[in-house]
Amino acid sequence: MSESPEKDQRHQSRMQRKKALIDEKIAQARDERGVLLVLSGNGKGKSSSAFGMLARALGHGMRGGVVQFIKGAASTGEEAFFRRFPEEVRYHVMGEGFTWETQDRQRDIAKAEQAWAVARELLADPRVGLLVLDELNIALKHGYLALDRVLADIAARAPQQHVVVTGRGALPGMIEAADTVTEMGLVKHAFKAGIKAQKGVEF
Amino acid sequence: MSESPEKDQRHQSRMQRKKALIDEKIAQARDERGVLLVLSGNGKGKSSSAFGMLARALGHGMRGGVVQFIKGAASTGEEAFFRRFPEEVRYHVMGEGFTWETQDRQRDIAKAEQAWAVARELLADPRVGLLVLDELNIALKHGYLALDRVLADIAARAPQQHVVVTGRGALPGMIEAADTVTEMGLVKHAFKAGIKAQKGVEF
Numbered sequence: 001m002s003e004s005p006e007k008d009q010r011h012q013s014r015m016q017r018k019k020a021l022i023d024e025k026i027a028q029a030r031d032e033r034g035v036l037l038v039l040s041g042n043g044k045g046k047s048s049s050a051f052g053m054l055a056r057a058l059g060h061g062m063r064g065g066v067v068q069f070i071k072g073a074a075s076t077g078e079e080a081f082f083r084r085f086p087e088e089v090r091y092h093v094m095g096e097g098f099t100w101e102t103q104d105r106q107r108d109i110a111k112a113e114q115a116w117a118v119a120r121e122l123l124a125d126p127r128v129g130l131l132v133l134d135e136l137n138i139a140l141k142h143g144y145l146a147l148d149r150v151l152a153d154i155a156a157r158a159p160q161q162h163v164v165v166t167g168r169g170a171l172p173g174m175i176e177a178a179d180t181v182t183e184m185g186l187v188k189h190a191f192k193a194g195i196k197a198q199k200g201v202e203f
Numbered sequence: 204m205s206e207s208p209e210k211d212q213r214h215q216s217r218m219q220r221k222k223a224l225i226d227e228k229i230a231q232a233r234d235e236r237g238v239l240l241v242l243s244g245n246g247k248g249k250s251s252s253a254f255g256m257l258a259r260a261l262g263h264g265m266r267g268g269v270v271q272f273i274k275g276a277a278s279t280g281e282e283a284f285f286r287r288f289p290e291e292v293r294y295h296v297m298g299e300g301f302t303w304e305t306q307d308r309q310r311d312i313a314k315a316e317q318a319w320a321v322a323r324e325l326l327a328d329p330r331v332g333l334l335v336l337d338e339l340n341i342a343l344k345h346g347y348l349a350l351d352r353v354l355a356d357i358a359a360r361a362p363q364q365h366v367v368v369t370g371r372g373a374l375p376g377m378i379e380a381a382d383t384v385t386e387m388g389l390v391k392h393a394f395k396a397g398i399k400a401q402k403g404v405e406f
Contacts, residue, residue, distance in 0.1 A: 037247070043385035045242060045252035048259065052251030052281065055258050059284030078255065081262030181390035182246035187378065 034129075034161040035179040036154060040137060040170035043184030050132045050164040051078045057162070058088055062129030065090045065122035067115055069167075070135040090128070092118045112144035119153070126158035137167025137174065147173050237332075237364040238382040239357060243340060243373035246387030253335045253367040254281045260365070261291055265332030268293045268325035270318055272370075273338040293331070295321045315347035322356070329361035340370025340377065350376050 037053075039046040054064045066082065066089060082089045094115035119136075122128050139145050151173060154163055165174065175181050240256075242249040257267045269285065274296050285292045297318035322339075325331050342348050354376060357366055368377065378384050 039248060040390075041388070043387075044240070044383055045248060045255075045385045045387070048255030049248035049252035051255035051258050052248075052253065053255075055254050055284045056251065056280035059280030059282065077259035077262030079262065081258045175390070180247055182248045183388040183390045184246075184248070185244070185386040185388050187243075187384035187386045 033159050034157070034163065036177060037162065037164045038137075038170050038174055038178040038181045039164065039166045039184065040168055040175075040181065041184035041186075042168055043186040045184050046166040046168070047078070047134050049182070049184075050134060050166050051082070053162075053164055054082065054089065054130055054132055057130040058085065060129075063088050063090075063127050065125070065128045065131040066092065066134060067119045067122065067132070067136075068093045068134040069112065069115055069139045070094070090122060092122075108142070109144050112139045115139075116145055116150070116153075123153055123157040123161065123163070126160065128158065128161055130162045130164065131157075133163060133165045135167040136165045137170045139167075140171050140174065141167075141169045147171055151177050236362050237360070237366065239380060240365070240367045240383045240385075241340075241373050241377055241381040242367065242369045242385050242387065243371055243378075244385075244387035244389075245371055246389040248387050249369040249371070250281070250337055252385070252387075253337060253369050254285070256365075256367055257285065257292070257333055257335055260333040261288065263332075266291050266293075266330050268328070268331045268334040269295065269337060270322045270325065270335070270339075271296045271337040272315065272318055272342045273297070293325060295325075311345070312347050315342045318342075319348055319353070319356075326356055326360035326364065326366070329363065331361065331364055333365045333367065334360075336366060336368045338370040339368045340373045342370075343374050343377065344370075344372045350374055354380050 039049050054066065057064050064082075068079075079091065079093065083091050092115065094111055119131070119133060122131050136145075136150070140147055140150065154177070157163065165178075170181070242252050257269065260267050267285075269292060271282075282294065282296065286294050295318065298314035322334075322336060325334050339348075339353070343350055343353065357380070360366065368381070373384070
């Protein structure tokens with residue numbers, strides 16, 4: 001029971017101010033957390049876009065990380081370029097890539113696990129402002145890594161860190177977990193018109 | 204008239220070899236020409252993708268150019284980053300941007316014309332291996348530049364140069380002229396979930 005209507009009102013007013021303050025803090029925490037972006041689809045520009053975001057982040061004075069889950073899938077050009085800045089970008093390319101030809105599934109899983117161990121380290125590092133997990137969707141689609149564990153590690157990352165996951169065929173669980181999903185749709189492709197892959201554009 | 208069937212056959216064979224050689228040269232010329240890429244659609248990643256391609260090109264030892272047709276539309280982060288390499292990237296941001304608010308159409312057209320003059324210079328420069336015309340589609344959509352003239356200048360560019368045009372609402376003529384078109388479709392966006400624009404990701 002309240003002692004007086006006046007006291008009641010003061011309390012209510014105080015509580016309202018407190019609630020507003022807490023709400024603001026919650027909003028702030030939520031708004032300033034890092035985001036998970038997924039770039040999927042069959043069109044061009046998934047990895048390019050991720051690397052463009054990395055350039056942007058470096059321009060803001062942030063640091064970045066890259067783990068490529070398919071060797072040679074993203075460009076050797078991008079690797080050559082971002083390896084110029086070892087103080088700013090930690091760059092890791094997974095083993096020797098997947099064994100599409102030899103079908104050595106156990107070896108592929110082992111390589112993917114090694115790459116994920118590096119990714120986990122970078123996810124936990126608050127100095128890494130933006131982390132590119134290039135072609136991770138492919139490794140997940142082939143079951144080389146378990147989606148649940150990957151999503152749990154991403155969710156447990158350094159709170160301000162942005163993560164960009166690329167690769168066609170993003171699993172539904174990945175899309176659900178993401179804050180932003182862009183589907184790169186193929187409208188028209190030079191290959192189909194008989195033009196060779198172009199250095200600086202395709203690789 | 205032929206002098207002998209044997210001679211005829213030698214001639215035919217020689218001509219066939221010659222034709223094969225010419226065909227190969229034609230194919231080579233066509234295949235090694237630069238491509239025109241258009242990145243459009245409402246999803247994220249159009250400008251990022253263009254800047255990722257620029258990073259890739261620099262990684263291959265190529266030089267690049269950037270003309271931004273909307274000031275501040277692409278990121279200040281990207282600008283800050285690529286301005287680190289003035290020997291490798293010529294970077295131009297159009298005047299003070301368009302006057303969406305004041306609706307001074309003549310001023311907007313004049314600014315777009317100035318930016319296009321810089322673009323033409325870069326298009327003609329064979330040292331520029333990849334040229335980003337960022338948000339050019341917006342300038343075209345608003346009629347600040349005539350599509351015919353823009354396409355003619357792009358077609359007349361240094362033959363090996365790749366050009367990347369970004370911006371939503373690409374005009375049909377631009378799509379037709381392009382070798383590759385990617386439509387970035389919005390699947391899910393963090394803004395809609397109440398998350399603020401993020402430094403390094405959105406700008």
